[in-house]
Every structure is written in structure tokens, then in C-alpha cells.
Amino acid sequence: MTNYLDFEKPLAEIEGKAEELRALAQQNEEMDVADEAAALDRKASELLEELYKELTPWRKCQVARHPERPHCRDYINELFTDYTPLAGDRNFADDIAVMGGLARFNDKPVVVIGQEKGHDTKSRISHNFGMARPEGYRKAVRLMEMADRFGLPVVTLVDTAGAYPGKGAEERGQSEAIARSTEMCLQIGVPLVSVIIGEGGSGGAVAFATANRVAMLEHSVYSVISPEGCASILWKDSTKMREAAEALRVTAQDLELLGVADRVISEPMGGAHRDRQATMQSVGSAIGSMLSELEEMSKADLVANRRQKFLNIGSKGLAA
């Protein structure tokens, strides 16, 4: 662990102390620090539990954006075999903010598509921080179309702050590309399951997450606008993101209540980044069970099920 979030500062201090102590003991063999270090570890894990027991919506946004959280690429490497990336929108470019291609999930062929944020400065820049341009959505449309033609289920992994707001993106029809991707999600006659693994940012997320089944990781968020953006518009003060995150209801738990998320996947104590392997395995088993729920459905039923799901959303509001 190298990246602590601001609210984890007290935890960082305790864990830092324990580490120091152990380092000291390594230099000086006569020192016995085992008990003391173990006590600190216990204290740290208690604190971690305390902090993560009830994360505020804003803190969840921070965890969802944590740089060490497993990203799309990690899930594909871990959960899929024979991954064969397919590139390009056949019009203009290949946008690597979106990765996708053919792969096997539990030995069965599928099409997997997702946004990739990158894991270090260089890859973050080349992946444009997971913010897709029109070419990214058009690539997704092309892959979904192919999946539909060959009867392959589609798995989407959503992790984006939103579609890229740039000059070229606008000129090449960002809005049209997003609209077409959502449209394609709604019309393919194959199972489509989606997992929000980090940030589900606005239209850029909807374009992938208009699925038969939508799962969200416990500390992932899905929102119409970033809390900072909302705060600067409605509060005229972008530092009011805590209030905005609260009001917008961005958490997986609220979205399950609202019927937007079909299931919430538990994360290890302290968030996905503290045990990446375990997180990826839970996501894998959620994908497996969502796909098996849809296995028996006919093409027409899959389309009808997806449409009805979205038509019904919001009919009850928050039944809180």
C-alpha cells in the first residue's frame, strides 16, 4: 500500500509505525518487536474496519477512483482466457480508452468490452484516463454487433469518469456515438451483463451499462454527473462535493434500492485495492452467475427483458 486516501491518514500513521518497527528489528537482531507490531496491526485493522464500515458517498467516490483499484485490463487478464483484442472503429481511429475483443469466460466464447484508465502516468495518458472518444464507442458498437451475429454473450466492465470533452471528440460526433452505443446495447439478441468496477460516469457509462444485468462493486459509484461538477453547478462551489455526492445518491447501495443495480458485489475489507485478487474473483463469480441467469432466454426475450428493465426503472423512486 503506497496510496492512502485523505480519510485513511490515521491508518497510514499506524501502519507506518508498524513498518518502521519491523525495519528497526531487522537491523537490530536483539530487539523483539513482534508483540508491539502485532498490537499495531490489530489496531490498524480495527481502524480500517471502523473507517470502511460506513463510508460516506464522497469517500466511496474516492475509493472508486483509487489508482490501485483493479482496472479493466486486470479483470480481463485474471478472469478471461484467449483474450484477443480487436481494434478500431473502421472509420477514423482506434481509441484505447476502450479495450475489447474476443475472449473465453469459463471456456465459453464471449465478447468483452471495457474502459481502461491505465495504471501509471504513461499508460494513463495513452488510455486518456479511461475517457473515450467517439471512436471508442463506435468500436464497442462494432464488437456488440459482431457478438450479436455470432451469438456470443457480451460482458462490459465500466470504469470511466465520463466521455472525453474535447474538440475533436465533439467534431466527430461524441453524442451520436454514445447514443448509438446505448441503442446497440438495447438491440442485441445476446445476453449482455455489465459490472461497474469503479466509476460509472454519466453518458459514457450508460453507453456500456444498458445491460440485462448490472452489478456494482460495493464501493463503486454510478452517477449522472461527478459530485464536483454537480457542486459547482448547484452549489456554485466545487468544494461542496461531499454534499453533492450525498444528494445525488451515487452509491451501489442506493442504486440497488432504485433498481438501477441488480446486485452489489462485496469488496474485501478496506476496498478492492487492498485485495485485488479476491475482488477480481468475486467479480468473476458474479459475471458467471449473471450469465447463467440469462442462458436459457431466447433472443427476443433477451431484448424484451432489457427494454422492460429500463422502462420500469424509477417507477417507485427511493422507497426509503
Next chain:
Amino acid sequence: MNWITNYVRPRINSIFSRREVPDNLWTKCDECGTMLFHRELKGNQNVCTQCDHHMSISPRDRFEALFDGGVFVEVEVPEPVADPLQFRDQKKYPERMKAAQKKTGEKEAMLVAEGDIGRTPIVVACQDFSFMGGSMGMYVGNAIIAAAERAIKLKRPLVLFSAAGGARMQEGILSLMQMPRTTVAVQMLKEAGLPYIVVLTHPTTGGVTASYAMLGDVQISEPNALICFAGPRVIQQTIGEKLPEGFQRAEYLLDHGMLDRVTKRTELKGELVSIIRMLMGMSPAVAGDLPAPEVTVDSPEAPENESQDAKSD
């Protein structure tokens, strides 16, 4: 002067009637600064008679100008749950709603109607930018679904006038979910083989552009309308350079292949009639001013529609 004239009448007016503008009022064109006589401006559908600048027009005024003889019947929209998230920012959402209702005299940000234009039966949905920026929440989603269902039931084309800042933040994720919901409505129309024509008006941005407003069979825009996903200010902040002249305006989008046509508001009706009649395989339109249709439009419960109901359901 008594309490009736001072208090009750204005309240009743604000509830039941649209804003009444006195006939002797002058309006200044925000583009060329010409003072325009109110009645003349209204007669020209709020398009400046001097410089052709298209000012905003309410859905009701637009319908009056669009439908033959100004006759139309509103299509009922199912009411969504009010304030589904119990949203609070500096103001409560229901308070913002009340203020918008008072300002516009309308219930919500979209009006749906059916009627004839140039003797061509259509269903029209029109977004109201003056109502909370035309923002798309559950109601707007319901309105588009209701409009599509009505069009399918009556086997008519749907014309949609868009105008919105984007999604309605006060409905959070539920406003975002209107992107797939309205896309379902568009798909239902396409499956029924009915034309869906979008007229983008100033401004159409955000999630609205990224869903139903970009999925038309024919995409028309009014001149100089701002049409974008991310607004110019956001882009300028992101890329830190000046944007070209006319960026994200209708003509710019036309140049970049994102639109079929840019058409003046005053010529729109004729063009819609002509396009729709071709797409629907109808005979050419009769030119000239048509009087109001003699038979009033079918009310939503008209019995002769029953047989069609059975088929389309």
C-alpha cells in the same frame, strides 16, 4: 383595487394561463438589438424580422404555429414519482419545480400533442428550455415514451423538438436512466416503421444530445443552435485553447456531417410536411395556407381507435 384583483387574479392567471404579454410590448432582439413589436415577432415565430435571429419559443406557441389552424390535442403523460431522491441542494427540488411551473405556466419540461400539419397527421413532442433548462428527468422520459406509444397507436410519425441543458441533476441516476429509456421509445417507433424526425433547437446539450436527440431518421436543426455533448466552457477548460468560430453551432455540425439540414423556423412546417409525406408514402402536399381542419382531432379516447389499439398492443 381589492384583494381579488391584487391577489387572486394573478394567482389564477399564473396557474391556468400562459404568461400574457400585453400587445403593445416591444422586445429587443438579443442579436442585432432591433426593437421588435411583440405581435409582429410572435407572428414570425419569435424569429427577428431584421436579422433572422431565432429567439426561444415556448412549446405552446410553437404548436400554435405548427398545427393547422393552431389546433392540437395534448397527449397525456404518466406522472412520475415526485422528487424521487428527496434531493436537497441550496434549495429543495420541489421548490425549484414550483418556481419553474410558475415561471412557465407549464407542468414540466416537455409538451406532447397530436394534430395535423398541412393535413398530415402527426404526434409532436416539444422540450421547454425555459423550464429548468429543459432538463431531462423522469417526466421528460415518460413524455417521450408516451409520444412514441401514441404515434404507434395512431400509426403516425413522431416529430421531436429538443432543447435542453442535459439531464436533471435533481433526479440523479434516474435522470441518466432516461437515456436508455428514451432510446427504447425510439426503437419502438423504428420497429413500427414510423418516421422519427428530430428538430434540434437552441440549445441541445449533454445527455439529451447523447440519446433521443441524435437518433432521428432525419436530423434537422434551427440556424445557429448550440448542439453538443460537452459545452464549450468545459472543453475550453480541458484543452486550454480557444475554440474556432461557430464551434458546436448547427452550421458547424452540418459541415461535420452530424445533421441532415439546417432550416429556418419559418420554413420548418413546409419542410416537415414534405419530408413526412414522402416517408409515409403519401401524395404530395397541397401548397398554400390551410384552414383549421373541419373535424377536430381524435381525442385520446376516441372509439374509432379501438381496433387499432388491439393491433398495435
